[in-house]
Amino acid sequence: MPCCRLLWRPQRPNEDFRMNKQDLSEDTEVVLLLCGRFGGEKQEPHQPLSPREYSELAKWLNACNLRPSDLMTDAGRDALSSLQVARLESKRVEFLLGRGTAMALALERWARGGLWVISRGDMDYPKRLKRQLKHAAPPLLYGAGDKTLLEKGGLAIIGSRDASESALSYTRSIAARCAHEGLAVVSGGARGVDAAAMQGATEAGGYCIGVLANDLLKTSVNRQNRIGLQEGCLVLVSPFFPEAGFSAGNAMGRNRYIYTLADQALVIDSALRSGGTWEGAVENLKNGWVPLYVRTPGEGPGNVALVADGGLPFTLTADSTDSLVDLFASRPVDDVQSGSDIVETQQLLLVPEAMVTAEAVTAEIPSEPVQEKSQPLVSPEALASSPAPQPATATEVLAPSEAHASGDAVGTVEEPAMAEQPAQLLSCLSLDMYADFSAKLASLLGGGALSEEDIATQLCIEKSQAKAWLKRASEAGLVDKLKKPVRYALGRQGSLC
CATH class of the missing domain: 1.10.10.10 (Winged helix-like DNA-binding domain superfamily/Winged helix DNA-binding domain)
Known part of the structure; x- marks a missing residue:
């Protein structure tokens, strides 16, 4: 079998072809052949490796003292004959390694959109992801823009795509504050809170990291997004096929990357026990990736529950002059609230009845359509000067809830203690x-x-x-x-x- 580069480099239009001015590493070429999707895989006899399957293969390679690129050598092919990993037959791996022509065509499409591809073994792969997720870090990352921004960390701002205008205005003000204090904003690129966060940061001259679940290629070539990409203040990244449409599984799966690319996270508003915001916040609390701040008081019914389970109340108002950097530095990463602190926080979260308005009710996130038309992370209308900027529209990526099945037995419910506040x-x-x-x-x-x-x-x-x-x-x-x-x-x- 010829080496990987011989499989697909002859398909390039000329020898000067570069993917965003930088060739793929030899290991990345092989990982892309094994795990990448190029279109039309449903008709093929073998499917690309899932991240979990690739992690198993990577462990086998390490045990054999081999690198991914070694699979294209005689020694690597000989080692494949002894491959004994569940669901990873050597013939499947050999088939995937032979997809050089399909990969060449895909790389040319992506290169025209300015995309790059990196794998876990590359020097510019985000160390944050490997440190936090270890073998669960995605084998491949597709992206556009300055890769070094992926190491900036910053504040992940998360919330509903159907947030109220007051919540969006608050989001923009916090994102602008991040920009003024040198903090990058990490968000998911969906409309609503995600787009408002990215709009607020970019309009204030800050840095943005957009973690997309779908339509990376379309989003990267949007004229408004190209400005941020070319100026080096915006980077778009996704662990999924750059041409993939909306998928609920992908939308839920990318939540972890938003958190692990940040230093801390802020939930603007969350539904209670449902929706992408809730599921992602709960996953972060469970794994302890970054400190989770929750707007207090907020408009979402899930805000109280997130604080009760370990989230930190975020009480800064839109017009506060307090420093975000000082606030985050004052709370250690492993800061855990005591039971009395939780009760006090719950009382703080209770909005006085006279202050409640009709817009203070955030509906739970409804089911998403199968696919929505890709739109810019920051719309042209939002970028136009206006005394009251409207929220930007983004690629729709928030997923419907995949509610966790309850493990509780069916029976009489215990009466709660009086100390537990409603x-x-x-x-x-x-x-x-x-x-x-x-x-x-x-x-x-x-x-x-x-x-x-x-x-x-x-x-x-x-x-x-x-x-x-x-x-x-x-x-x-x-x-x-x-x-x-x-x-x-x-x-x-x-x-x-």
Whole structure:
């Protein structure tokens, strides 16, 4: 079998061809053959290696004292005959290594968009990813822009694609503050909070790292994004096929890279137990990658639960003059709240009833369409000078929730301790009558579980109305419906892991 470079370099239009002015390393060429997608793989007899499969192969290569590029040599091919890794037959590896022509055509397409490709063995692969994720770090990274920005760290800003205008305005102000203090902004490139964060940073002359789940090639050639890429203040990166459309799995999977490319993270608003923001924040808390700050008070019902599970309250207002750098430096990475701190934080998160507005309700993230048209991370309209800039629109990448299956047995629900505050109940208040009911219900159930009839009697409302509102509160996870006898208690702060 000829070497990898002979498989595909003759397909180049001339010897001066460069992928973003830099050839692939020999190891990266082989990793790309093994793991990369070039289009049309569904019709092929063998599929590219998944990241987990490649990690198993990498362990085997290390045990054999081989590098990926050695697989294109006689010694490497001889070693393949003794490959004994689950689901990795030598004939599959040999087939993937023979895809040189398909790789050449893909590289030419990507080069025209200014894309580069690096693998875990390259010197410019982000050390942050390898340090945090180890063998779970993606075998390949595709990107556009200055790769050195991937080592800048900074603040990951995360939130809903359907955030309120007040939340978007707050996001832009925090991102601009990052720019003024020399902190890069890491975000996911979706519309809503992601786009507002990147808009706020770029308009203030800061650096942005966009971690995309789909349409990297289309996004990189957008005229507005090209400006940031060429000026060296924007880098776009993705572990997925640069021409891939929207995928819920990819959108959820890229969350970890947003966190691990940052020094700390800030959740603007989160739904409760659902949505991409919630799932990513919970994964970060579970793995302890970076300190998780949560806007306090926020508009999302999940904010309270994230703080209760270890997140740090972020109380800076949009017009605060306090330094972000000083704030982050004052909290050690392993800072964990005590139980009393959690109770105090929950009380702080309770928005006074008079301050609650109709826009203070952030809906949970709905299901995404299968694929959406790619749009710039920062739209031309948002870049135009305006006294009230509108949020930029971005490539849609936030995924629908892949809710974790509960491991709890079905049965009677334990009544919560009185010390556990119903913060997430009050954070969902709005101006309709249900909001007033919710506030009074929180106070009423603080003394223990009550029946539907008792609740209706004490709140002086019809039993049918109480039943309807209790059903609504139960479906939102704000109260627990107990059995034998049927009663209602305040929702518990369950484990988020």
